[in-house]
Amino acid sequence: MSIIEPLKLEQSSFRFNFKNKTYAQQWEKSHAHQGLEFLYIHQGRGHIKIENQIYEIKPKSLVLIQPYQPHKLNITASEREPYIRTMFVFEPAFVDHFLKPFPSLYSFFRYLYKGILKQPLVSMEYNHNFHTQLHEFDQRLKLVNKHNHREELIIFLITILHNLKDILPQVSEEFLVTKRNSRHVESVMDWIDSNYKTDFLLNKIASTLHLSPYHISHLFKDEMGCTITEYLTVKRLKEASLLLSSTDLSIKTIGRKVGFKSGSYFSHLFKKNIGMTPKQYRLSSKNFFNKDS
Template identity: 30%
Template structure:
């Protein structure tokens, strides 16, 4: 667990750099503390026991990036999973218990409405107080996570504008969250988060996916693995898969197969290469696997397809 206080720039710079590196490896938990906070004592996790967090006089949002586990708020216990956001009101006793087989990674945000501008303070307080469900699920988790990464990068760059940029991004993050709360309460129509995401975030995803697609089209003859392609886009494999599916409508594996099969059909139609040679040329070492996959997709074996189109 990495702890950083936003009023200590030197600490922020060192911590944020390690956070960003960890995010790329998908191995970091983050806890944000405002300048007013003191560090909260924690009890080590024992068998069947919650990690307890002390009461505090501010709102807190917990976001589950991955994994699953149990979240307890006052006398209610919830099964939590990746994509869940939960609201902790002031002085509510709460705790977490990560699943032993698939423990969750989390980000915590402390919110002090009285330290915000007047209209923001009112907006936040009303939304938080009126939320009937303490846990809210975001379907497209990578969108929220990408916004968090943008904040961390502003901290890591530590430019002269980082304080302003950080506050602007955090405010945007909370507005997105609050809108989701209001949708759950039926006060606003459902919004696709892409409608209100920063333009640079959407552009970044599109460019990453386009680069990945180009790499696949140029290297389909070779072995292509997820880790290599994701690494070229500077995204973690899980994050990359979510973004790729959202942008293209198909999974990474489906797209690789689609490119290879399109080339296989061209070679079957336009050349006299054997099926075994074509299999190797489109990236499949096993002719049996290639033939089975081809028939599953086309309804015909490679030889039958050639007999019809050639």
Template identity: 30%
Template sequence: MSAGFDAISFQGSPILWNKRHQTISPGISFYHWHQCCELLLVFGGSGTIIINNQTYPIREGMIFIFQPFEIHKVFARSTDDIPYDRTVVHLNHLHIEPYLRSFPRRHQMLDTLCYSRDMKRAFELGEHFEAVQQCMEDYEQIAHEDRGATQEEITVFMLRLLSVLEKVIPENLYSSPVQWRHEEYSERIMSWIEDNYMENDILNRLANELHLTRSYISRVFKKETGSNLSEYLTAKRIKIAAHLLESTSTPVEIIAHQIGFQNVSHFISCFKKTYRITPLQYRLKAKASNA
């Protein structure tokens, strides 16, 4: 999986469910986005989430909403004593939306959550946290019984979930026509890099492709994402390298050149900075865990 666009494979179901999961290792984060709506329910831990150049704290009892093709970065602080504990749900909103047309209020809410430029992305659930948790646990049980992909069960789940969220989302945000979120320059930049990350002279090529100046591209990317373009490009290349190290036997030196590094030593240094071990150590560790 590459840094940047992370395509979610629903495999025939409108909902992709990631079980409740705890992390105790130090956080590693990347800017990325999906083609679908993502819900992140936090049971415990701390850290920060960046969405649209806004930073939100990670706290127990919060739910975060990432809209389709909206770049975001999650950095969780995890320890043995305080793990990062969460559930992630991806919604194929285009598939689910027709199920709610007989329920205009809930239908409007789903559109607002997925598309509104004015919608907040983080909510403190407070006393409603247990209701959201129960809703998700009930659907997870149904999914294990192979009924999770049916229109009836998905409709029931979405109606329950949206009914709870209605209690924490201000009504004025979903009671009027959706003001659609416009595509950020950073999204166009990241989309272009998705296909051209291995090339040299990225900034000049981007300037020609987008008909913008080099300095403006750098400034607008920093403004919209909170990260330097060079940092994002390096993060993308390193994440692709990790995948190649796990899935192929290609020598480290060749991988470095394939992903756009001209200097192998620089690649190893960047990789260690991200994963805290060398590429070879990472490969050996991945093989051992899959043995």
């Protein structure tokens, strides 16, 4: 059974659970996420194992967990002292281009996403703003229309990255570009992120990874719970959703820009996965990139 917990890509590019509580006396879980995870401990004590290293968890700790990084949590809790945490997981590829206008912040983001983290657990004991930022983001998500959640995500992410950049140990520019080894599945997703607009060639991906098409297909399905083609389709639809809500491009043009040769097929897949037609989605979304001044 796969330990990867995929995001529900047809619904959102992130998951945010504020102050979740667990009362089990001994809470233990081994898993990994396809996104970048920020895990903040409000209450609870125990240990987390990441990359064969064990770190002590205590209140006001922040754990940074990279995509596909297996980790094992072991927490002691009770009815009187439950395990309380906030979990924020998001797709790095979704926010990547939003952060590019900020070179220093973007470099730091890429370090968290793909670099070799010196210290994945950080004490936030003296950073009172962080808890406030989590609470405010939770409130904003409850108040605004769900189609504006992307905007809230970007604003929140820029805020906390700016905060963390001043807290984490300083690293050299050379260290910032040093990449950790990627899993095969992550390499497939990186390829899709860069090439989703073009024709999908399984043989090309397999050749790049020095694996057979059969092996890489089954490896991806076993870990992700969906086929490579299904994941590619969702990636294209997510990009189409962004264009529908942020541009005035025609629906046919958007379909072509994200890799669909047929406009009718694009509309069919969009309605099947999103639950409404591209036109309906555009009408229900607020165009927050092109707001009237």
